[in-house]
Amino acid sequence: MPAYIQGRNVNLTFRPPNRGPVRALYGFDIDVNEGEFLSIVGPSGCGKSTFLNVLLGLIRPDSGDLRMHGKPIAGPGTDRAMVFQEFGLLPWRSVQHNIELGLELKGVPTETRHNVSQHFIEMVGLSGFEGHFPHELSGGMKQRVGLARALATDPDVLLMDEPFAALDAQTRDLMQVELLRIWQEARKTVLFVTHQIDEAIYLSDRVMVMTKRPGHAKKIFPIELPRPRDYEMRVTPEFNDLKLEIWHALKDEITI
């Protein structure tokens, strides 16, 4: 049986005007199981964001085969939603109206939209902030809005591109705990890009390490730590062994 999300030999080269071509993905293969939490780590500029954008349907690859539910990705669709590193909130919309954006674009009636946004506002812990605007929120709160907006359209797959990278370390830790709780509650397939090995291990069922650009999968690590996971797990020997293994796979790809 083919995997839930299946990529074979995906290639993509950017051809920016006034500059030489940049090969971002080369021979990229991936298999993602339904309901799985898969993290992708790799050196900066190796094509992680590019792959998420291809899967989201915003960029067409030059060649290769990328399918979800066995159907080729032909463009954006409400079965996938992205949580962006820089949040991507519309500054002129309140928390509630940002969260309702996807539903609005789908033509969902106001009443239903309101109920759905209310549900997710509670889920991400933003009750009482419905009427606030993004510039009045902290980074952590902004990303809660980003997460709620992605969840509101009820996608099957959640794509997260370094979603916590702009947050301070403590906020990041708390957001990871929240994300696991929400993932368990909402039961989505998650593709999570991060720079932090800790974060990848703590959250994931599997961690995929990418090569340097042009990027493709180098090694995949199953994370067989029991769930539910707690903060203390990060100081266990098993955790640290995994961390070291992944670090070894990654460090050869990093050039400074």
Added chain:
Amino acid sequence: MTDQTLPNPAVPADDAVTRETFVERYRKPLLGALAVLLFFIAWQAVFLVVPFNALFISKPNLIFSGLAELVVSGELWADLAVSAVPFLYGFTAAVVVGVTIGIVMGWRVRVGYALDPLMTVFYASPLVALAPLLIVFFGVGVSGKAIIIFLLSIFPFIFNAYAGVRAVDRLLINVVRSLGGKEKDLYLKVIVPSVLPYIVAGARIAVGRGLIGVLVGEFFAASEGIGYAIAKFGDLFALDKMFACILSVMIIAVVLTEGIRWAERSAFPWRVGQ
């Protein structure tokens, strides 16, 4: 060493913090108003020392009584009403045409590159000098004046709409596309709301230039209107009334400009402090 837990002082609630006084809260406008007041007082006081000649200069007490006369007799309103017509035509046309040109320049890179230098030259040039020519072309009626106002006030709209379109955040475009937004949604949900604050900021600048257009148009050729009134009272050496008319234009300019600024702050709160 053992962990040390430190005592936790009782913290007063946020709203227990002392409220600002009226003066503290409105310090900025109050200081501004005070400076205006001092200016008028100084103007008045100069003539305690310097001999006053009503043929060459006026002073605040005469100007204010002149203004009162014009208001009571209704002359001021009549002149302003006449001037308002070409202003509205010219300014409205500047909004529509200027915003359209600016958006096309921002959207079509090559159009932007091509027109940018030309527009910059026009913006910087003393268009006022063309006024006599335009009056000859378009006549002394409403249309001649409206065209001068249009030409003076269009550039802030062009440049601001142009800057606004270029400043549209690509990320937000991707957000809307990824959530299933079509071309129309990109305009309605992202581009229009991003560009709008730029256009309103352009309007704030354009108002002042448009008012100059009113005066210039009427100086050259008119038989009524506030610009004509200023020129007429000048010719008649009725300097108190001349200054009264100038003062009324200044007040209109300040009210319009500050009104737009206030609208910007309330309509686009996320841009405050940017």
